[in-house]
Amino acid sequence: MQLEEVLENVKTVIDNSIGFPAKDIELEQTLFDELGIDSIDLVDILFELEHLYGIELKISDIESQARERLGDQPYEIDGVITPEGLKVISEFMTEVNPEKFVEGLTVHQLVQLFTVHSLCKIVLYRIDEEANKT
Amino acid sequence: MDLKLQDKIVLITGATGGIGRQIAEDFEKEGAKVLVVYRNLQKFEKLTEANPTITGYHCDLLKTDDIKKMIKLIVEDHKRIDILVNCAGAVVEAPFAIVDEDQIEKMLDINLKSVMYLTKAILKPMVLQKEGSIVNVSSITAQKGGRGIVAYASAKAGLDAFTRSLAIEMGRKNIRINGVRPGAISTDMSKTLKERAENYIAEATILGRFGNPKEVSKGVLFLASNETASFITGTTLNIDGGFML
Structure with missing residues (x-):
C-alpha cells in the first residue's frame, strides 16, 4: 500500500470528522495544533x-516500536521521555522536525507532535503487520 | 407513550437475572430486537422458553478478545447496536475485614471491569453509526454504602463515576450514557436481604415497600429511548422508593 493512497483516505476521514477541507490538508500539518483535532475527534x-x-490502530504503535528497539533501556521515566528515548523516537518519526524532540518532552506532549504523515505511517505499519500475519 | 424503540438493536447483559430479564422482556414488548449476553446456557434457555425471539451470544465479559469477536459478530448479524444495557452484577456478602481477596477481585471484575470492557468495545460501532445509548444498572449502595457489601458498593460507586465520565467524553459523538440505581427490589439476588431486613427497609423506604423489577425496567427504557431522554446524559436515576431521602 502506498503512502499517497492512505493519505487520500486520511484526508477524507479528517474532513468527515472535523470538517477541515480535505483539499487543504497537507502531509506535514500537525493534527492537534494546525488541524484543530482533539483527542475525542x-x-x-x-x-x-x-x-x-x-x-486495529493504536496511536501508541510508534512508541511501542521505540520501546522495543531500546530493549532494557528505559523509554520514559515518570512520563518524561529519556534522552535515549528521544533519540530513538526521532528516528521513527522522521516526518517531525528533529528540533521538536527537546529534553523534558513528556509522553503526553509527544502526541501533540503527530502530523498527518504520522497518522498515515501508523496506518501503513498496521497494514504491513496484518499482511505479515497472513 | 410510544418510546420509539421498534426495531432498535438492544444488547443486554445480566438478562437471566430478575431485573435484567424484566428489562429484556420490556424491550421486546416495545418491538426492539433483543440480544443478550449469557454465560450460563441453562439460565439462557429458561429465558428463551418464555421469550423465543431473544437472541443470545455466549461470552465471558472479562475476556477482551472474546468481547471483540462477539461485537464483530453482532454487527455482522444486525448491522448496528443502538442500545447497550449493562445489567450483569453479583454480590457476595461478608464483613470486609474477613472477606477473601479473590472475592474483592470478583466484585470489581463483575460489577465494574466487565462493564468497562464491553462498553469500550461497543463504542466503536456506536461512533461509526454516529449514535448510541448506554444504560448502566448501578445500585443505591453506591451512594449509601452497606454492611457486608463493601467491595460491591465500591464497584457500583465506580460504575456511577464511569457513567458520568464517559458521558462527558462521548457526548459530542451523540452517544448518551446514563444509569439507574435500584434500591431494594424483590429479586432472587435480594432474597437474603429481604429475609434479614424486610421491616427495616420497608420503614426506611418512603413508599414503605420493596420495589419490583418492572419499576426499574421502566426507568431503564426511559433513559435508553431517544424519544424520552434525548437531552439526558451522565445521569444516574435513583429508583428506590425514596430510600435515599
Missing part, C-alpha cells in the same frame, strides 16, 4: 480508518 478518525482497512 481522534477516536472517530481512528475508528473510521480501522473500519476502512479492517485493522
Whole structure:
C-alpha cells in the first residue's frame, strides 16, 4: 500500500470528522495544533480508518516500536521521555522536525507532535503487520 | 407513550437475572430486537422458553478478545447496536475485614471491569453509526454504602463515576450514557436481604415497600429511548422508593 493512497483516505476521514477541507490538508500539518483535532475527534478518525482497512490502530504503535528497539533501556521515566528515548523516537518519526524532540518532552506532549504523515505511517505499519500475519 | 424503540438493536447483559430479564422482556414488548449476553446456557434457555425471539451470544465479559469477536459478530448479524444495557452484577456478602481477596477481585471484575470492557468495545460501532445509548444498572449502595457489601458498593460507586465520565467524553459523538440505581427490589439476588431486613427497609423506604423489577425496567427504557431522554446524559436515576431521602 502506498503512502499517497492512505493519505487520500486520511484526508477524507479528517474532513468527515472535523470538517477541515480535505483539499487543504497537507502531509506535514500537525493534527492537534494546525488541524484543530482533539483527542475525542481522534477516536472517530481512528475508528473510521480501522473500519476502512479492517485493522486495529493504536496511536501508541510508534512508541511501542521505540520501546522495543531500546530493549532494557528505559523509554520514559515518570512520563518524561529519556534522552535515549528521544533519540530513538526521532528516528521513527522522521516526518517531525528533529528540533521538536527537546529534553523534558513528556509522553503526553509527544502526541501533540503527530502530523498527518504520522497518522498515515501508523496506518501503513498496521497494514504491513496484518499482511505479515497472513 | 410510544418510546420509539421498534426495531432498535438492544444488547443486554445480566438478562437471566430478575431485573435484567424484566428489562429484556420490556424491550421486546416495545418491538426492539433483543440480544443478550449469557454465560450460563441453562439460565439462557429458561429465558428463551418464555421469550423465543431473544437472541443470545455466549461470552465471558472479562475476556477482551472474546468481547471483540462477539461485537464483530453482532454487527455482522444486525448491522448496528443502538442500545447497550449493562445489567450483569453479583454480590457476595461478608464483613470486609474477613472477606477473601479473590472475592474483592470478583466484585470489581463483575460489577465494574466487565462493564468497562464491553462498553469500550461497543463504542466503536456506536461512533461509526454516529449514535448510541448506554444504560448502566448501578445500585443505591453506591451512594449509601452497606454492611457486608463493601467491595460491591465500591464497584457500583465506580460504575456511577464511569457513567458520568464517559458521558462527558462521548457526548459530542451523540452517544448518551446514563444509569439507574435500584434500591431494594424483590429479586432472587435480594432474597437474603429481604429475609434479614424486610421491616427495616420497608420503614426506611418512603413508599414503605420493596420495589419490583418492572419499576426499574421502566426507568431503564426511559433513559435508553431517544424519544424520552434525548437531552439526558451522565445521569444516574435513583429508583428506590425514596430510600435515599
